[in-house]
Amino acid sequence: xxxxxxxxxxxRYIEVxxxxxxxxxHGLMGGLSNFDAxxxxxxxxxxxxxxxxxxIYTMSLxxxxxxxxxxxxxxxxxxxxxxxxxxxxxxxxxxxxxYHTKLYPAKVKSLIITGSSGLYESAMGGGYTKRGDYEVxxxxxxxxxxDPAVATKEIVDEVYxxxxxxxxxxxxxxxxxxxxxxxxxxxxxxxxLPVCIIWGKNDSVTPPEVATEFHELLPDSDLFWIDxxxxxxxxxxxxxxxxxxxxxxxxxxx
Numbered sequence: 147x148x149x150x151x152x153x154x155x156x157x158r159y160i161e162v163x164x165x166x167x168x169x170x171x172h173g174l175m176g177g178l179s180n181f182d183a184x185x186x187x188x189x190x191x192x193x194x195x196x197x198x199x200x201x202i203y204t205m206s207l208x209x210x211x212x213x214x215x216x217x218x219x220x221x222x223x224x225x226x227x228x229x230x231x232x233x234x235x236x237x238x239x240x241x242x243x244x245y246h247t248k249l250y251p252a253k254v255k256s257l258i259i260t261g262s263s264g265l266y267e268s269a270m271g272g273g274y275t276k277r278g279d280y281e282v283x284x285x286x287x288x289x290x291x292x293d294p295a296v297a298t299k300e301i302v303d304e305v306y307x308x309x310x311x312x313x314x315x316x317x318x319x320x321x322x323x324x325x326x327x328x329x330x331x332x333x334x335x336x337x338x339l340p341v342c343i344i345w346g347k348n349d350s351v352t353p354p355e356v357a358t359e360f361h362e363l364l365p366d367s368d369l370f371w372i373d374x375x376x377x378x379x380x381x382x383x384x385x386x387x388x389x390x391x392x393x394x395x396x397x398x399x400x
Contacts, residue, residue: 149162149178149182149185151178151199154225155225156221157198157199157222157225158198158199159196159197159198159199159222160178160185160195160196160197161194161195161196162185162186162189162194162195163188163189163190163192163193163194163195164192164194165192165193165194166192166193166194166230166231166232166255166400167193167194167195167196167226167228167230167231167232168188168193168194168195168196168231168232168233168234169196169197169198169219169222169223169231169232169233169234170184170185170195170196170197170234170235170239171198171200171219171233171234171235171236171238171239171240171242171243172197172199172200172236172238172239173236173237173238173239173261173378174202174237174238174318174321175304175305175308175318176236176237176239176378177301177304178197178199180236180378180380180381181195181197181380183380183381183384183385183387183388184234184380184384184387184388185197187384187388187392188388188391188392191392193232196226198218198219198222200215200218200219200239200242201215201218202215202238202317202321203308203313203314203317205218205317207316207317207320210317210320210321210324211320211321211324211327211328212238212241212242212245212321212324212325212327212328213245213249213324213328215238215242215245216242216245216246216248216249216250217249219233219242219243219246220246220249220250223250223253228253229253230253230254230255231253231254231255232254232255232256232257232258232395232400233246233247233254233256233257233258234257234258234259234260234391235257235258235259235260235262236259236260236261236262236377236378236380237261237262237263237351237352237377237378238263238321238325239262240259240260240261240262240263240264241262241263241264241325241328241330243257243259243262244257244259244262244264244330244333244334244337245264245328245330247337247339248330248333248336248337251337251339254339255339255340255400256339256340256341256342256395256398256400257337257339257340257341257342258341258342258343258344258391259341259342259343259344259360260343260344260345260346260378260379260380260387261345261346261349261351261352261376261377261378261379262352262356262360263325263352264325264328264329264330264360265329265330265331265356265359265360265363266352266353266356278310280302280306283302283305283306283309284297284302284306286305287301287302287305288302289350289351289376290350290351290376290377290378291376291377291378291381291382292346292348292374292375292376292382293374293376293382296376296378296381296382331359331363334360334363334364335363335364335365337364337365338365338366339366340366340367340368340398340400341360341364341366341367341368342367342368342370342391342394342395342398343357343360343361343364343367343368343369343370344370344372344379344387344390344391345357345369345370345371345372345379346371346372346375346376346377346378346379346382347371347372347373347374347375348373348374348375348376349375349376349377350376350377351376351377352377354371357369357371368394370390370394372386372387372390
């Protein structure tokens, strides 16, 4: 990882730059390093980029759910003493950002979601019955991206280790059930804040129609597509992702 991990109180996080805080929320099996390009770019554009390590596998099983992670984010924002923040979430991270905004809207200035769960039930979990088979896991990791080469051996090894750790697998399945339970369809029309939706046109985890539905349900959203791109646009097309987002933030004066 290119950036130093701070450890304070119950929090482990990356913090780079000065300015308006952008809090980045990683996905279920997404490492903090997935956002290296975002961190480097926006920390040089007048933003303070923070990536907390979400307690996905360290919470008790009963608290392993979207609502508890949203509360953890609230505690982190309070701990840092921020008055307003921009939230950027990929996959489960997008869902946590949305749910946090539902529960604690006061300090959320705007939201950015990419490949977010929250509407589509098959977005997470499942398909890990052959978890002992490295090639099966490798194929699943590659399918997240349009270009399978983006799924480096390091990424595949991390996923393989996660699904073969019984404790982590149980929590992964608990989160998948929680994501279905915490469907956001009825909440989105009440969220009157600027939302930037950046989506891979070839996302097979949360397909394009999910992005369209987010756009239709959110009152103040803009939808941008990235071509030849799967579920993690900020990894697969980092330069395009950063340019689209920076332009949007400038136009919205955020």
